[in-house]
Amino acid sequence: MTTQEITIRVAPTAAAAYLAASEQDRRKLDGLLSLRITEAAIQSRPLHEIIKDASREPQAKGLTPEILQEILDDRCIMTPKSF
Secondary structure: OOOOOOOOOHHHHHHHHHHHHHHHHHHHHHHHHHHHHHHHHOOOOOOHHHHHHHHHHHHHOOOOOHHHHHHHOOOOOHHHHOO
């Protein structure tokens, strides 16, 4: 599979977690993100529905709107293993 490099904006904590990950884990994250973007692009559903569906799993694992806001405000440092 050929790939193309892009730049995306993420929270500083997300960037730190990605940069701290091993090369193997980064490749896995790259693949996961690529898959999710591709799924969103080929589905005929509106983007807001896709985003809503994608948020259900973290919510089921305890991610509350307040925790999410803390992450977005970069007041809370969480790693992928926190969920």
